[in-house]
Amino acid sequence: MRWFSTLARSFTVRRQRPTLVRPARPTPHETKLLADVDDQQGLCTHLSLLHFYSKRKWISDDNIIAKEDDPVKVIKAALAETLVFYYPFAGRLREVGPQKKLAVECTGEGALFIEANADLGLEELAEELHPPFPCLEELLFNVPGSDAILHSPLLLIQVTKFRCGGFAFGLRFNHTMTDGIGLVQFQKALAEIARGASAPSVNPVWERELLVAENPSSSAPPSVLHETDVVANTIRTLIIPHHLDHLVHRCLFLGQTEISAIRASLPAHLQSKCSTFEILTAAIWRCRTVALKPDSDEQVALLYAVNARQLFDPPLPQGYYGNVVKTAMVRTTARKMIADNSFEHAVKLVMQSKVESRKMSIKSASDMVLPDTPPIISLASFYAVSDARRMGFDEVDFGWGRPVFAGPVKNYIPGLSTFYIRARNLKGQHGVVVPIDLPEFAMENFFHEIETMVTSVN
Structure with missing residues (x-):
């Protein structure tokens, strides 16, 4: 068979109360317009990803020794540091102007973060580590009221620890802010800081004015080919x-x-x-x-x-x-x-x-x-x-x-x-x-x- 099977496995996940992770240091409070290609109806949605990791490798690929063995503590602390560089992700979307263009108010309110524990080992999900995930709601909880486009967190992260020492990293993001490649750039920055770096190796660039139409329509911004x-x-x-x-x-x-x-x-x-x-x-x-x-x-x-x-x-x-x-x-x-x-x-x-x-x-x-x-x-x-x-x-x-x-x-x-x-x-x-x-x-x-x-x- 060349189809993965999907099992209706039942397991329990105990979640802590969701918290907001703010930037570790003060960041500019300003309003940043999205580009025309961000500000379109088709991208006004939240998309989700899951990453699964086995038990700790004490020395990572770049030979930086991680002293903390709790992925929740490591990732949560790294998130606060990463949001200093990617501070728009800690803000909230607003509509501005007569055409109600989308903009990020960089309020520093933070990203939603959930700590969770599952009562099984990662190896028990071996046949289910592929889409569609029957366990998605357990590993990436949709916090009530958090998935609106406006005035809601732009990032939601859940780290779920398994009995074996492995964990799942779930992330939901507002698609108006970034595409898949931009999101990976953010994730790699988060991972670098989690491994001990003081700053991302690639500096984030906003500059959304580079993608503003030269001759915008009077009724709506142009649609990106997406x-x-x-x-x-x-x-x-x-x-x-x-x-x-x-x-x-x-x-x-x-x-x-x-x-x-x-x-x-x-x-x-x-x-x-x-x-x-x-x-x-x-x-x-x-x-x-x-x-x-x-x-x-x-x-x-x-x-x-x-x-x-x-x-x-x-x-x-x-x-x-x-x-x-x-x-x-x-x-x-x-x-x-x-x-x-x-x-x-x-x-x-x-x-x-x-x-x-x-x-x-x-x-x-x-x-x-x-x-x-x-x-x-x-x-x-x-x-x-x-x-x-x-x-x-x-x-x-x-x-x-x-x-x-x-x-x-x-x-x-x-x-x-x-x-x-x-x-x-x-x-x-x-x-x-x-x-x-x-x-x-x-x-x-x-x-x-x-x-x-x-x-x-x-």
């Missing part, structure tokens, strides 16, 4: 009767053997030219489309996130941690996706879009306007992908070594999106985890299509 914005602007017009309420949630693990087998199903001249991302994305998009059985004339669209930091001319400064994500879009018909050569067709479409995205140059936020998107008339007509494999979640070391799993906890829009994250299966094999949400009939079809692709060349 999968969440696409979904937010179209989800109200869904014509998907009840499908999103009857989804099966599975998690696909593809190791190097499976990925190589899928690659081998392509013509020889394409095999060496395709990246793993292009192989994965084309295969999953094609199998998902076939599994959902759309009308053959239906338009199907694939969107995927692109880190736009390297596309700016002049480049953005190192340490900028705002939202800088574009989305490339590919469109075709269901008929072409179901044809005999549909995988090759999908691969070529994704490859061409990657080439075009690398040729882009961005001079201002005006260049990040969302293109027209097709209407969502079925689950098959829209699919969004985010590649989190190289963002660095699995490099965050608080002094206990690298995590055994680290990354997002669930798909942003169940049924319409997915992400890729690096992980290991129970045999210790490295591979890619892909959370999948589909109706039950389509999940069976999808599983069959993936199995066929993996085994057809053997």
Whole structure:
């Protein structure tokens, strides 16, 4: 089986009362406007991640000896120090001006922090260390009243200690403040200070004025090319009767053997030219489309996130941690996706879009306007992908070594999106985890299509 199983394991987590962790020293009390690409409806949400760590490695990878063995004390103290440098995260969002632009009032109120203890060892969750997490509410508690966009904490962190000495680090963040790459920058700064550093190795840069549109609309700021914005602007017009309420949630693990087998199903001249991302994305998009059985004339669209930091001319400064994500879009018909050569067709479409995205140059936020998107008339007509494999979640070391799993906890829009994250299966094999949400009939079809692709060349 190439699916991870999901167990309905029951365990008890004892949480302490949530507290606010303030910056360790006084920070400026000022109001900072968000960039136009931050200030959009699609990013007005909170996203969550989980990291799992084994028992303490007394000497971390950079040979800094950690004297304190309690991860709660280490991370909580480091958070207070890190918020001195990232002090906007200790503030609260407000609406300012006649257009009600979002801004951070740097009040120094702090981030929410929860200490917890679980009555089991980390090894007992071995089969559940992947999305979707059945234990999410236990490991990242949604403090009542804390998840509003305005006037609420911008960060919530829960550290849950296991009986074995390992722990879970759960984090929820307000997406208007940062994207995945910016969040990893913050997490690495927190980890460096937890390991004994006096300051982050990369200084955080706010400078959101660099991403203000040159010719802003009179009614609203431009939309960044981002999968969440696409979904937010179209989800109200869904014509998907009840499908999103009857989804099966599975998690696909593809190791190097499976990925190589899928690659081998392509013509020889394409095999060496395709990246793993292009192989994965084309295969999953094609199998998902076939599994959902759309009308053959239906338009199907694939969107995927692109880190736009390297596309700016002049480049953005190192340490900028705002939202800088574009989305490339590919469109075709269901008929072409179901044809005999549909995988090759999908691969070529994704490859061409990657080439075009690398040729882009961005001079201002005006260049990040969302293109027209097709209407969502079925689950098959829209699919969004985010590649989190190289963002660095699995490099965050608080002094206990690298995590055994680290990354997002669930798909942003169940049924319409997915992400890729690096992980290991129970045999210790490295591979890619892909959370999948589909109706039950389509999940069976999808599983069959993936199995066929993996085994057809053997």
